[in-house]
Each structure stands twice: as structure tokens, then as C-alpha cells.
Amino acid sequence: MTDQMLPRRSILKGALAALASIPVVAVVSRVEAAPAAKLDPNDAQAKSLHYATDTTKVDAKTSPSHKPEQKCANCAQYQGKATDAVAACPIFGGKLVEGNGWCMVWAKKA
Numbered sequence: 001m002t003d004q005m006l007p008r009r010s011i012l013k014g015a016l017a018a019l020a021s022i023p024v025v026a027v028v029s030r031v032e033a034a035p036a037a038k039l040d041p042n043d044a045q046a047k048s049l050h051y052a053t054d055t056t057k058v059d060a061k062t063s064p065s066h067k068p069e070q071k072c073a074n075c076a077q078y079q080g081k082a083t084d085a086v087a088a089c090p091i092f093g094g095k096l097v098e099g100n101g102w103c104m105v106w107a108k109k110a
């Protein structure tokens with residue numbers, strides 16, 4: 001079968017499908033480029049895991065497992081470099097946490 005033998009309807013369907021996909025690709029690209037939101041320390045999950053934006057201000061009475069050297073930047077969950085001021089944390093759905101922050105599920109980065 002040659003191109004000339006393709007029914008006009010098939011060609012038209014293909015062209016319409018290609019056109020219809022362009023806006024979707026553009027929207028998906030914009031969504032992927034959108035910066036992640038910063039974790040609100042007053043968020044219910046943040047509070048339940050005792051998230052603090054500053055590890056030096058963690059209350060030892062309410063978070064007895066906390067050690068002064070523990071912070072998001074040296075946690076296994078921190079998605080950025082140790083020098084990044086903020087980075088995504090999968091524990092909080094990929095929201096940005098402070099490199100100097102802390103929460104009770106902190107685990108040493110290997």
C-alpha cells in the first residue's frame with residue numbers, strides 16, 4: 001500500500017490526533033517545571049512528625065530522640081545536596097523542607 005492509497009479519513013484522524021496532543025504536552029511541561037511548595041510547619045502531618053524549620057530550636061521534651069547534629073541536610077530522605085538551603089522530602093509528599101530543619105523520622109544519610 002502506498003501513501004496515496006491511504007484513505008483520506010485516516011490521514012485526517014492522524015492529523016487531528018497530533019494536533020490534540022500539543023496542548024497536553026505543553027501543560028505537562030509547565031506542571032513539571034513548577035517549583036515544589038515549601039512544607040508548612042503547621043501542616044497536620046508536619047506537626048505529627050514534629051517537623052521544625054530549625055534543628056537548634058527542637059524541643060527536647062517533646063522530641064527526645066532529637067540530637068543536635070541531626071538536620072534535614074544530613075538525612076537520608078533529603079533530596080538535595082547537603083549544601084542546599086531547601087530540598088524535597090518524600091516523607092512530606094515532595095514538599096520542600098529546610099536543610100537546617102528536622103523531624104522525628106530523621107535517618108542518617110549513608
Ligand code: SF4
Binds near residue numbers: 071101
Ligand atoms: Fe527532614 Fe529527613 Fe524529616 Fe524529611 S525525613 S523532614 S529530610 S529530617
